[in-house]
Amino acid sequence: MARRSVQFWRIEQLQGEQLTRPFPARRVAEVLKAAQDVRTDRHFACADGTVLLAQAATLSPHPVLLLDRVRHTNLPSVGDALGRRKALPLAPGDHLLETTYFAFLKRNVMAVLASGNGPRASRLGEYLGGMLGLELGLVPVVREDVEEILNRLEVSRFEFALPAERLSGKLMEGEWADVLDSASRLMTEGTFRISLSVGRSGKAEDKQRIRERIQQLIDLFRRAGSVEHFDYVVAEGKDSLTGEREVVDLLKERFVSHIEVDADVFNDPAKSVAEAVSILNKQARDNEAFFARTLPEIKGAPDNSAVPDVVAAGAAAVRDAAAVEVREQADTDTPDVADSQGGAGHELVRR
Structure with a gap:
């Protein structure tokens, strides 16, 4: 099975x-x-x-x-019963x-x-x-109330983990693909874990900028079709409505x-x-x-x-092809500059 x-x-x-x-x-x-x-x-x-x-x-x-x-x-x-390797038997x-x-x-x-x-x-x-x-x-x-919770979440941390043998940029897109591809070259065994957080120091406007960036990365992560290949994916933050800390398990929300x-x-x-x-x-x-x-x-x-x-x-x-046809038609329909000036251009050439 x-x-x-x-x-x-x-x-x-x-x-x-x-x-x-x-x-x-x-x-x-x-x-x-x-x-x-x-x-x-x-x-x-x-x-x-x-x-x-x-x-x-x-x-x-x-x-x-x-x-x-x-x-x-x-x-x-392809490997035979003794482990000898050979190419896949594909026809031309x-x-x-x-x-x-x-x-x-x-x-x-x-x-x-x-x-x-x-x-x-x-x-x-x-x-x-x-x-x-x-x-x-x-x-x-998504499951019934998760979208509502995520929309209210003032995110402070995003973390995920997966076995090293599953590391591949094919699981994700954009920036995450680059991260996973790089990680796959660093390790082939064990568990790869990454955590993004706002941190405790810094100005309020700096923290808000970091928070917005983490939220963008979470949105990109959620739209990937391979979240179920991860062992652990969570977002944490404060619920803007209740003021309480919330931890959302993104493996269970989808x-x-x-x-x-x-x-x-x-x-x-x-x-x-x-x-x-x-x-x-x-x-x-x-x-x-x-x-x-x-x-x-x-x-x-x-x-x-x-x-x-x-x-x-x-x-x-x-x-x-349609764009090329339009451009060619436009070139055909555009009058010669010299002709539009009563032939003066041709007179200049002859002189």
Whole structure:
């Protein structure tokens, strides 16, 4: 058996605006399926060089997508019964695929079945933005009163710890990725722990600046899709409403289900997708009452017109091509300066 986590995220924004209608998930799945059927190239290269590939697994009862991280370098080795190492038996043109599964539920909730190697939830936003021009704003679904407490918290300390063997910049983004990458080069055993605090000395304005910076780093940390890989994550501060000291366990505040799965099934491409869909559908049923109690109901119909068909190289390439066409048209339409001056420019050249 192996352990997997099911994370729950909510699509809060689309194209930078608050999303008040259902996200057009079924339409997204349909266009990906259509592109897959006609063999349209659906690979997308992120800004950091990560290559992603998505496909639709099912449309009912919930649309489910697979998002693969495509690896063709730094591949692991295979060992035989005696421990002798050899390369992975990949045919020419084959790649290693590391998969995360996404189910789109009611109330714009997204259930994410993840492992340690598959893409983080935020990568789906990058992929849909690059391929379809859909800019998503994702927030984690949290336990009932934690968000309220964190909003009131005048933070004074933030601390986390994880085993050294798990240290990797891939767990986080931005500044945290740099910290974890550096730490992974410092130690390979034991526990890595980091603590940020405001401190007791200094001026009030200096302490407030430090407090705001720590809060920014906490927000970045919370939006990562890998918090469950840590052993210990806490934020501490004073509740601005009650004046009491509060310690918030960020491992417990995020709504994450941990499940045991059959490792052999997930290693079998013919069975893994059906098993993942089954798990996500069960999670949707089991947690519907919690979502209904804690999240707003989303009414109306999705705006399917916002989702274009998939084209090779993605929406970014389409936008770039359109921009080039506009510039070329502008160059064609711009009159020659000399012509606009009644030919005086040409007369000067002839003289």
